[in-house]
Every structure is written in C-alpha cells, then in structure tokens.
Amino acid sequence: MRAMFHDWPGLALKSFYWLFVLYLFLPLSLMVAVSFKDASFISFPLGNLTIDWYAKVIQDKQFLDACLYTIMIAAATTAIATVIGVWIAMLIGSLRGATQYVAFAIACLPAVVPGMISAISLRIFITTIDLPTGTVAIILGHVVHAVPFVVVMVLTRLRSMPGNLVDAARDLGADSTVTFFRVTLPYLGPAIFGGMIFCLLLSSDDFVRTFFLGGYRPTLPMLIFARVQSGMSPEINVMATLVLVVTAVVGLYAEYLTRRSRIR
Amino acid sequence: MEPVVQFENVRKSFGSFVAVDNLNLNIERGKFVTLLGPSGCGKSTTLRMLGGFETPTEGRILLSGRDVTMVPPNRRNVNIVFQDYALFPHMTVAKNIAFGLELKGVDQKQIQRRVSELLELVQLQEFASRLPSELSGGQRQRVALMRALAPDPDVLLLDEPLSALDAKLRQTMQIELKAIQEQTGKTFMFVTHDQEEALTMSDTIVVMNNGRIEQMGDPASLYKRPGSAFVATFLGETNLLRSDVVGTDAGEAAVRWNGMTIKASAGALSPKAGDAIYVVLRPEAIQCSAGEPGVANRVKGRIRQRVFKGNHTSLKVEIGEGHLLNALVHPSEVEGLSLDDIWVGWSAEATTLIPSRNAS
Structure with a gap:
C-alpha cells in the first residue's frame, strides 16, 4: 500500500487513464441503456426494460433502406478509393527528393481540408459539370476524402518493404507486372486491408459531404439527423446503438487481422 | 572450354x-x-x-x-x-x-x-x-x-x-x-x-x-x-619489411633490412641491386629458439608481447631498435625461453618480394 502511494506519478497516470475511459464510455452507455427503456421519452430512472424498440427499428423500412444505401455507397467508395490510393502510393514511392514531398503533400490535402469547405466546393463543381446530386456525386465526394488515408497507410507499409524483395523477384524471372501482383501487392496486403476498413468507416459515417451532394434518398447519418430534428426517441438510441456495435466489431476485427499479419 | x-x-x-x-x-x-x-x-x-x-x-x-x-x-x-x-x-x-x-x-x-x-x-x-x-x-x-x-x-x-x-x-x-x-x-x-x-x-x-x-x-x-x-x-596477417636489394643469385635476392641481410626468394620478380622492395614475411613462417637456428635468416631479438591463444601463441618480437615482427608459433616453442634473449629465424622460401611502387 505504501509502495503504491510512493509511486504517485504512476498512480496519476493510471487515474487519468481511467477517468478518460469513463468520459469516453459514460455517454455511450447512457445511450445504449436508454435504447432498452420502456417509454417513448428519454428520462431517468429507466424503469422497465424492453426490446420493443429494437423490434420496431428492425422492421422500419426507411431505416433498412438507409442502411442498405449507406453500405452500397461505402462499398463503392472503398473499391474506388483503394485502387486510386494504392496507385498513388506506388507512384509516390517511386519518386525521389523534393518531388516526392510535393506529391505526398498534394495527395494528403483532401484529408485536412475542412469537410464543409470540401463539400461546398464539390457541390459547386458538380453543378458546373451538370452532374445531378445523388449516388454518383456522393461517391465522388467520399472517394476524394478517403484516398489520402489509403495512400498514407499503404505508403507507410511500402517504405518498410525491403528493397531487395523486388530485386529478388526480378532476378528470379518476374517482369514488373508479375512482381507487383505476386510480391509487392501481397506485402502491402495488411495495409490495404486496413485502408479499406478505414474507407468503409469514413464513408458510412460521413454527414457533411453527403448532406451537400445527396439526393432524396437518405444515408443512415442523414436519416438519423432527420429523425432527431423531429424529436428524440429511444428509436434513435437503438439506431445509434446498432451503428456503434457494428462499427466496433468491424474495427476490432480489422485490428485483429492486421495484427496477426504483422506478426508474420 | x-x-x-x-x-x-x-x-x-x-x-x-x-x-x-x-x-x-x-x-x-x-x-x-x-x-x-x-x-x-x-x-x-x-x-x-x-x-x-x-x-x-x-x-x-x-x-x-x-x-x-x-x-x-x-x-x-x-x-x-x-x-x-x-x-x-x-x-x-x-x-x-x-x-x-x-x-x-x-x-x-x-x-x-x-x-x-x-x-x-x-x-x-x-x-x-x-x-x-x-x-x-x-x-x-x-x-x-x-x-x-x-x-x-x-x-x-x-x-x-x-x-x-x-x-x-x-x-x-x-x-x-x-x-x-x-x-x-x-x-x-x-x-x-x-x-x-x-x-x-x-x-x-x-x-x-x-x-x-x-x-x-x-x-x-x-x-x-x-x-x-x-x-x-589484405589476405591474412603479414610482416611487410621495407628493404633495399643488395644482390641477387639464382632466384634468390639478398636484401638489407634494419641492419641485417635477409635472403628471400625473388619469385616472379627480377630485382636489381639498389631497388627498393618489400619483403613479405608471414607470422607463421617465423620460428623461435634459445639457440641459433639452422635457417637462412636468423637474428637475435626480444619478446615484447606474448599472447597465448590455445593452439598457438602470438608474439611481438623486437629486432634491433624498435622494429617489431609479428610471429605465430606453437606454444611449446616458447616454453622456458628467456624473453630478452631469443633467436628468431625463417627460411628464404618463406618470404616473397613485392616491388615497393605497389605499396601505398
């Protein structure tokens, strides 16, 4: 006991960590708890618990459609952003000196431009080229935003790749295409996978760009936003809880997979 | 082929x-x-x-x-x-x-x-x-x-x-x-x-x-x-002795180093009297003894350093004033030798000559 108090910096470090965890999880747990409340308004104490709200949400056609639409957009965004991102990372990886830094800075720009600015400029852009708002416009906006994350993750892995792996493949008779698909791409695998998960989460979570570029069919964040405006109810808590669970599971699973491949 | x-x-x-x-x-x-x-x-x-x-x-x-x-x-x-x-x-x-x-x-x-x-x-x-x-x-x-x-x-x-x-x-x-x-x-x-x-x-x-x-x-x-x-x-350890040729005789050369005359095989070289030359003397070609050895080159010296390495002993032998030769000998060879008064010797065939212009 005395030893514990002597180590007060360590103790402070631990306490702050747990305070942070509390700060992180308290609002989330509250939200989850209320989703089981047996009343149509949000208040405490919870009283009787029910899963009626879940049953109701799962049968909600609008909710299901928004989910499907979100997943569809996320999948398309991921596919396109991954190809472009890997491509750009390979290009930057082959550059030398100042050109490399400039190319890298430009590739990263969309990740740091404020969402609102990016959304407005894209909206003006699609109007200028007569592209209607809707699915294509949303995917366009999401891809621009997602590419830098793929680039950074893939480039980091690419830089850790021993240079002579490519030499070895060439030496054993592979031309540059075969070398890319059989040696470089598998080596980048974990980073590409991580980047894809990131794309999925970024796209399905995006509100601002979707809001400016979307048509009448709402994605999940837009649906929740619309519902919140017409008043809070445990139904919203249920939707939010479902989103939380799904993203947490996907995120943790991705982390587990990349960790496993890193060990190899 | x-x-x-x-x-x-x-x-x-x-x-x-x-x-x-x-x-x-x-x-x-x-x-x-x-x-x-x-x-x-x-x-x-x-x-x-x-x-x-x-x-x-x-x-x-x-x-x-x-x-x-x-x-x-x-x-x-x-x-x-x-x-x-x-x-x-x-x-x-x-x-x-x-x-x-x-x-x-x-x-x-x-x-x-x-x-x-x-x-x-x-x-x-x-x-x-x-x-x-x-x-x-x-x-x-x-x-x-x-x-x-x-x-x-x-x-x-x-x-x-x-x-x-x-x-x-x-x-x-x-x-x-x-x-x-x-x-x-x-x-x-x-x-x-x-x-x-x-x-x-x-x-x-x-x-x-x-x-x-x-x-x-x-x-x-x-x-x-x-x-x-x-x-x-670069290949192995060696003693490089900077010398001057004093005479040659049937594939052998006599060179002057540190006040002593060394007989060395000329190898592919045909040195002339007066040439500056390097003598290559491998440490393991050197033998040590208490009495005067019966080889072409022999000189008195003092053991300045002796390091026992199991299957051989590594020596630094001082010849004359401040000239050190590295030698590798069998441990039994130096047992009981007085450090300050030994003979070292080597045969003419154990040495090679190198023209000194190659030295850098």
Whole structure:
C-alpha cells in the first residue's frame, strides 16, 4: 500500500487513464441503456426494460433502406478509393527528393481540408459539370476524402518493404507486372486491408459531404439527423446503438487481422 | 572450354565516381570464384552488373557466350543470393523455392519434385510449409540458396550472404556452401570482404581494390606469393619489411633490412641491386629458439608481447631498435625461453618480394 502511494506519478497516470475511459464510455452507455427503456421519452430512472424498440427499428423500412444505401455507397467508395490510393502510393514511392514531398503533400490535402469547405466546393463543381446530386456525386465526394488515408497507410507499409524483395523477384524471372501482383501487392496486403476498413468507416459515417451532394434518398447519418430534428426517441438510441456495435466489431476485427499479419 | 562469364573492358561510373574500371575477367564453368576486397572496391557493383541490376558504362558482359550487357535481370540466366536473403515473407519455404521455376513455366509436378529434391539437399524437408519468419538465420540462408539454385542458373551470385550470421554459424555455412557447390557443380561467384571466407571456399580469388583487379589466383598461391602490398596485407596477417636489394643469385635476392641481410626468394620478380622492395614475411613462417637456428635468416631479438591463444601463441618480437615482427608459433616453442634473449629465424622460401611502387 505504501509502495503504491510512493509511486504517485504512476498512480496519476493510471487515474487519468481511467477517468478518460469513463468520459469516453459514460455517454455511450447512457445511450445504449436508454435504447432498452420502456417509454417513448428519454428520462431517468429507466424503469422497465424492453426490446420493443429494437423490434420496431428492425422492421422500419426507411431505416433498412438507409442502411442498405449507406453500405452500397461505402462499398463503392472503398473499391474506388483503394485502387486510386494504392496507385498513388506506388507512384509516390517511386519518386525521389523534393518531388516526392510535393506529391505526398498534394495527395494528403483532401484529408485536412475542412469537410464543409470540401463539400461546398464539390457541390459547386458538380453543378458546373451538370452532374445531378445523388449516388454518383456522393461517391465522388467520399472517394476524394478517403484516398489520402489509403495512400498514407499503404505508403507507410511500402517504405518498410525491403528493397531487395523486388530485386529478388526480378532476378528470379518476374517482369514488373508479375512482381507487383505476386510480391509487392501481397506485402502491402495488411495495409490495404486496413485502408479499406478505414474507407468503409469514413464513408458510412460521413454527414457533411453527403448532406451537400445527396439526393432524396437518405444515408443512415442523414436519416438519423432527420429523425432527431423531429424529436428524440429511444428509436434513435437503438439506431445509434446498432451503428456503434457494428462499427466496433468491424474495427476490432480489422485490428485483429492486421495484427496477426504483422506478426508474420 | 569457353568461360561461363566474360567481362570485357567493363567500366562503371556513378557521376564522377568510378566504381569499376577496365575490368577484364573470365570465369570458368563449375568454379567457386570469390571477389574479395574492402567495401567500395567495386566487387558488389561487378556482381550487380552480372545480375542485370546495373548497366555498365562501357564494355561488354558475356554469359555463356551471349552478350547480356543490356538484358534485364528477369531475362538472364543468373540468380542472386542476397545479403539479407530477401525471402518473400508471405510465401512458404516451398513457394519461395518454386517461384523461379513457376516463372520459367515448369509444370507443377516437376516443380514439386525439384523443390523437395532441393529441400533434401539442405535437410529442410519438414520446413516446406513454414514461413520465412518461422526459420532461424541459418535456415533462411539455406532457403535463399535453394531458391536461387532452383531455376538452374548458369552462375549463382552470392552477395556477402554470410555477413548476417554469427561467427560459429558462418564457419559451418562456409563448409556447407562449398559442399553444395561441389555437389551441384554450379559456378558460384561469391562476393565478400572477409578474407577467411575467401580462403576457405574459393577455387579462385579475385582481389579487388579501387575498382580494379589487384590480383587473382588460387587461395594458396595468393597467400604465398602476393603480388602487391595490398594483397599481402589484405589476405591474412603479414610482416611487410621495407628493404633495399643488395644482390641477387639464382632466384634468390639478398636484401638489407634494419641492419641485417635477409635472403628471400625473388619469385616472379627480377630485382636489381639498389631497388627498393618489400619483403613479405608471414607470422607463421617465423620460428623461435634459445639457440641459433639452422635457417637462412636468423637474428637475435626480444619478446615484447606474448599472447597465448590455445593452439598457438602470438608474439611481438623486437629486432634491433624498435622494429617489431609479428610471429605465430606453437606454444611449446616458447616454453622456458628467456624473453630478452631469443633467436628468431625463417627460411628464404618463406618470404616473397613485392616491388615497393605497389605499396601505398
């Protein structure tokens, strides 16, 4: 006991960590708890618990459609952003000196431009080229935003790749295409996978760009936003809880997979 | 027989730095040839040019009689064992070895047979489905070697492949490499800065310095008859005695060093009286005794340092005022000797002369 108090910096470090965890999880747990409340308004104490709200949400056609639409957009965004991102990372990886830094800075720009600015400029852009708002416009906006994350993750892995792996493949008779698909791409695998998960989460979570570029069919964040405006109810808590669970599971699973491949 | 590799007047420069200069080298089929030299001497550049990873600035490289100077690495029949192995981390041992064969379009049945044959050669059969990260350093080394041998190259290039291993394993691998080379009858071109590796394994050693070939030959004659001070000091330990020729007689020369006259075999040189010259005297050629020895060269000296090393004793013997000779003797030779009054001696054949203009 005395030893514990002597180590007060360590103790402070631990306490702050747990305070942070509390700060992180308290609002989330509250939200989850209320989703089981047996009343149509949000208040405490919870009283009787029910899963009626879940049953109701799962049968909600609008909710299901928004989910499907979100997943569809996320999948398309991921596919396109991954190809472009890997491509750009390979290009930057082959550059030398100042050109490399400039190319890298430009590739990263969309990740740091404020969402609102990016959304407005894209909206003006699609109007200028007569592209209607809707699915294509949303995917366009999401891809621009997602590419830098793929680039950074893939480039980091690419830089850790021993240079002579490519030499070895060439030496054993592979031309540059075969070398890319059989040696470089598998080596980048974990980073590409991580980047894809990131794309999925970024796209399905995006509100601002979707809001400016979307048509009448709402994605999940837009649906929740619309519902919140017409008043809070445990139904919203249920939707939010479902989103939380799904993203947490996907995120943790991705982390587990990349960790496993890193060990190899 | 036609040499398997021919370098013809090859020169390679990077900007103003000349890495390899006017290189002419023929390598005979089935030999273990070592390029030996300090770092920056051009040995690795030479190997990379043969592998196809560098293009010569001037000159030609012939592989089995075919001009491959401009042929990319994937279309020339040589394979490299890289310094840190460069095994594909996501492929199993068997897949790594099969890689080159698959690209050659060999059918699966034959690939399997060849892979298991090669794994057997290095006793790694049980490791076929392991990943490289699950192997020890020595095992990775063997896999890298087998991967490079699998496509049956005209020449196997080895780029300091033992430098990542610890001393004991390195010695084992030297013997193993030589055995594999003899078993397969392949031409090995080995690059190293380690003279011990070169002496242990090679049929021919090519000593390189400053982008040029300093001397080449079999290990024993290079060691016994170095042609320059660089080769003499780079290959093994040596005493280099700066001397002046005083007379010659039937392949022997008498030289003056430190007030004494030394008789030395002239070797290929024909020195004249008055020439400045280096005498190469290997430490193990020196003998020590209490009484005057019956050899051509003998002188009194004092033992300044004695280090017992188990199977031999290393001595620093002072001759005259401040001239030290390094000697390696059997421990029993110096037992009971008085440190301040001993005889050292060596025969005329144990020495070689080197013209002093080669000394730097």
